[in-house]
Amino acid sequence: MRALPQPQPEDFDLATVMHALGDPVRLELVRRLAAEGETTCSPEGLTVPRSTLSNHWRILREAGAITVRVSGKTRLVTLRRAELDARFPLLLRAVLDEIAASGSGR
Amino acid sequence: MRALPQPQPEDFDLATVMHALGDPVRLELVRRLAAEGETTCSPEGLTVPRSTLSNHWRILREAGAITVRVSGKTRLVTLRRAELDARFPLLLRAVLDEIAASGSGR
Numbered sequence: 001m002r003a004l005p006q007p008q009p010e011d012f013d014l015a016t017v018m019h020a021l022g023d024p025v026r027l028e029l030v031r032r033l034a035a036e037g038e039t040t041c042s043p044e045g046l047t048v049p050r051s052t053l054s055n056h057w058r059i060l061r062e063a064g065a066i067t068v069r070v071s072g073k074t075r076l077v078t079l080r081r082a083e084l085d086a087r088f089p090l091l092l093r094a095v096l097d098e099i100a101a102s103g104s105g106r
Numbered sequence: 107m108r109a110l111p112q113p114q115p116e117d118f119d120l121a122t123v124m125h126a127l128g129d130p131v132r133l134e135l136v137r138r139l140a141a142e143g144e145t146t147c148s149p150e151g152l153t154v155p156r157s158t159l160s161n162h163w164r165i166l167r168e169a170g171a172i173t174v175r176v177s178g179k180t181r182l183v184t185l186r187r188a189e190l191d192a193r194f195p196l197l198l199r200a201v202l203d204e205i206a207a208s209g210s211g212r
Binding site: 014015016017018019020021022023024026027087088089090091093094095097098099102 | 120121122123124125126127128129130132133193194195196197199200201203204205208
């Protein structure tokens with residue numbers, strides 16, 4: 001499998017990461033990745049057009065939030081949690097705690 | 107003075123707040139408000155067109171991040187820190203810590 005291009009942790013930018021997380025669909029994708037680990041790029045139960053979903057994955061990947069690995073027609077997505085936590089301590093926890101508490105993004 | 111319309115804390119939305127903070131100029135505005143307290147809506151040293159700045163303030167206000175009070179031609183802005191902290195524990199701290207650590211948004 002090869003990984004699609006993604007930034008190194010030292011190039012993570014706070015505004016870019018906040019923007020990537022500033023959308024209810026992308027928050028839901030991140031919530032699922034945090035809860036379920038590696039997933040395909042076509043999660044069940046999301047009523048989002050395929051091209052829109054693809055755009056959401058790209059924004060998350062380019063911000064450094066996820067890794068996308070490609071093999072043939074399969075795309076597997078993981079959250080870069082350790083790298084995000086190392087670069088932005090508390091941020092992902094604050095976001096995931098709020099989603100868990102409120103059901104936001106679900 | 108009268109305050110411009112703003113959401114109640116129970117109507118704060120995580121994705122909307124993240125989006126409001128997902129811009130380098132808005133992060134810088136929030137950093138200044140956190141450091142300096144109440145400011146006018148025309149902070150010094152920002153090379154941002156007036157209409158763009160006005161739009162940034164509106165996005166922050168509509169997300170619940172700031173209060174804007176108006177008296178004649180004067181607009182005074184404050185960060186709704188206590189309300190944000192109560193609704194999204196850790197979030198603002200995570201953001202402000204990162205800005206302080208990296209100089210992001212400056």
